[in-house]
Amino acid sequence: MIPVIALVGRPNVGKSTLFNQLTRSRDALVADMPGLTRDRQYGIGRVGEFPYMVVDTGGLSGEEDGVDRAMAEQTRRAVAEADHVLFMVDARDGLTPQDEAIAEQLRASGARVRVIVNKTDGLDADVVSAEFYALALGEVTPIAATHGRGVRGLMQAVREDVARDREAAGGEGEGAGDGLDVDAQQAALDDWPGIRVAVVGRPNAGKSTLVNRILGDERVVATEVAGTTRDSIFVPFTREDQDYTLIDTAGVRRRARVHETVEKFSVVKTLQAIEAAHVVIMVIDARAGLSDQDAHLLGLVIDAGRALVVAVNKWDGMDPDDREWVRSEMQRRLGFVDYARMRLISALHGTNVGHLLDDVREAHASAFVDISTPELTRLLEAAVAEHAPPLVSGRRIKLRYAHQGGQNPPVVVIHGNQTDRLPGAYKRYLENFFRRQLKLVGTPLRLEFRSGK
Numbered sequence: 001m002i003p004v005i006a007l008v009g010r011p012n013v014g015k016s017t018l019f020n021q022l023t024r025s026r027d028a029l030v031a032d033m034p035g036l037t038r039d040r041q042y043g044i045g046r047v048g049e050f051p052y053m054v055v056d057t058g059g060l061s062g063e064e065d066g067v068d069r070a071m072a073e074q075t076r077r078a079v080a081e082a083d084h085v086l087f088m089v090d091a092r093d094g095l096t097p098q099d100e101a102i103a104e105q106l107r108a109s110g111a112r113v114r115v116i117v118n119k120t121d122g123l124d125a126d127v128v129s130a131e132f133y134a135l136a137l138g139e140v141t142p143i144a145a146t147h148g149r150g151v152r153g154l155m156q157a158v159r160e161d162v163a164r165d166r167e168a169a170g171g172e173g174e175g176a177g178d179g180l181d182v183d184a185q186q187a188a189l190d191d192w193p194g195i196r197v198a199v200v201g202r203p204n205a206g207k208s209t210l211v212n213r214i215l216g217d218e219r220v221v222a223t224e225v226a227g228t229t230r231d232s233i234f235v236p237f238t239r240e241d242q243d244y245t246l247i248d249t250a251g252v253r254r255r256a257r258v259h260e261t262v263e264k265f266s267v268v269k270t271l272q273a274i275e276a277a278h279v280v281i282m283v284i285d286a287r288a289g290l291s292d293q294d295a296h297l298l299g300l301v302i303d304a305g306r307a308l309v310v311a312v313n314k315w316d317g318m319d320p321d322d323r324e325w326v327r328s329e330m331q332r333r334l335g336f337v338d339y340a341r342m343r344l345i346s347a348l349h350g351t352n353v354g355h356l357l358d359d360v361r362e363a364h365a366s367a368f369v370d371i372s373t374p375e376l377t378r379l380l381e382a383a384v385a386e387h388a389p390p391l392v393s394g395r396r397i398k399l400r401y402a403h404q405g406g407q408n409p410p411v412v413v414i415h416g417n418q419t420d421r422l423p424g425a426y427k428r429y430l431e432n433f434f435r436r437q438l439k440l441v442g443t444p445l446r447l448e449f450r451s452g453k
């Protein structure tokens with residue numbers, strides 16, 4: 001699984017600045033999401049061939065009274081789930097009592113920590129770093145997050161730490177390499193047969209019930225992915241000649257061992273499962289309605305570019321008026337994922353669960369659609385003929401041809417001139433046109449534009 005890196009430190013040391021440096025920034029998209037909680041940020045990034053997940057914890061203040069206590073608890077959980085903690089301090093402020101208090105908590109956590117001295121731009125890095133050795137957390141790494149200085153070297157060092165820790169924990173270890181590059185992670189995933197499906201959702205939405213309902217007897221062969229405390233479980237199964245691997249974040253295990261305490265919901269685990277999946281089944285509790293946390297999770301699925309099926313669960317035993325209300329309310333609030341099928345199910349009774357797998361197949365086929373350049377260009381011409389791009393300063397924007405630039409999600413690359421001046425409304429028109437003509441369901445579709453001269 002993709003390594004998790006947590007950013008910890010008091011406010012204003014530069015955590016969000018580093019977060020932005022480390023992640024592919026798709027904030028514009030995420031900012032549009034309704035009800036998105038921004039107290040903690042999660043992102044996926046890559047330096048060279050090394051992919052990782054970053055969690056900006058929002059900050060420990062070192063003074064844990066009142067409001068800060070909840071925050072501290074969240075941070076502790078992020079730290080517990082992380083492979084590596086980057087503890088950020090501020091070169092300009094020097095060592096503060098708050099830094100010392102946080103350092104103490106981190107030492108107690110037993111986490112792998114590296115001290116990052118930020119804002120060293122215009123300063124002598126060695127001189128300003130020296131005093132932070134007093135934190136007794138080992139090596140101190142100077143960076144300047146706003147300029148990205150030192151960030152590559154830092155991530156290289158983090159990669160080596162993670163590789164060493166995983167080896168010591170008796171993980172992977174086969175063949176050459178440290179298993180932390182893009183190809184190795186992809187190859188490890190591709191060992192699992194068929195369509196990889198992650199079942200995600202809030203606690204109590206009905207994930208375990210759904211997983212058990214889908215798997216039936218196969219749950220007994222459930223295989224655990226070795227190594228960490230935050231495992232999801234991968235379970236291969238076959239239905240109607242189609243192979244699948246179910247990625248279960250909720251725990252078949254939990255049902256198997258009744259006495260085990262109910263695991264707390266983990267965004268990190270959920271995000272890892274989303275990244276590992278081809279198609280995500282998002283389970284929503286019809287009786288609880290769509291919460292902010294649901295919207296947040298959907299934002300993560302969109303951000304990852306994953307195919308999606310929405311399962312509105314606990315449909316049994318609702319009276320017709322309530323059903324109608326829930327259906328229209330969900331449709332309204334899920335407008336931002338209107339490309340996804342919404343299936344009303346009862347995991348408990350099995351109602352529509354078979355159809356749910358049909359939806360997964362359909363979404364997977366859409367996500368991996370393969371379209372030739374002549375076909376895409378023909379569609380582009382049809383779209384332009386039906387509705388021409390606008391004039392810009394008296395000249396018409398020209399769209400000449402299109403080719404496919406990727407799968408899962410499908411990317412359509414459109415070539416022309418002045419494409420950077422295409423209005424958003426026209427881009428949306430094109431997206432809808434392609435989606436309709438190509439009969440894509442359940443997958444995001446990305447358009448990219450390239451301008452000649």
Ligand code: GDP
Pocket residue numbers: 009010011012013014015016017018118119120121143144145146147
């Ligand atoms: P956070 O509260 O820890 O997330 O801190 P922010 O990322 O919001 O940064 C706090 C302030 O420090 C902002 O004004 C940043 O522009 C500034 N800052 C962050 N990194 C650097 C840096 O490398 N050099 C300098 N000079 N300022 C920085």
Ligand code: GDP
Pocket residue numbers: 201202203204205206207208209210250313314315316317345346347348349
């Ligand atoms: P998880 O935390 O998302 O894994 O949720 P569980 O599968 O543990 O379900 C939480 C509770 O909702 C349990 O009491 C289930 O019996 C109940 N539940 C799950 N699916 C349904 C359903 O379709 N209908 C009804 N009425 N209850 C359900």
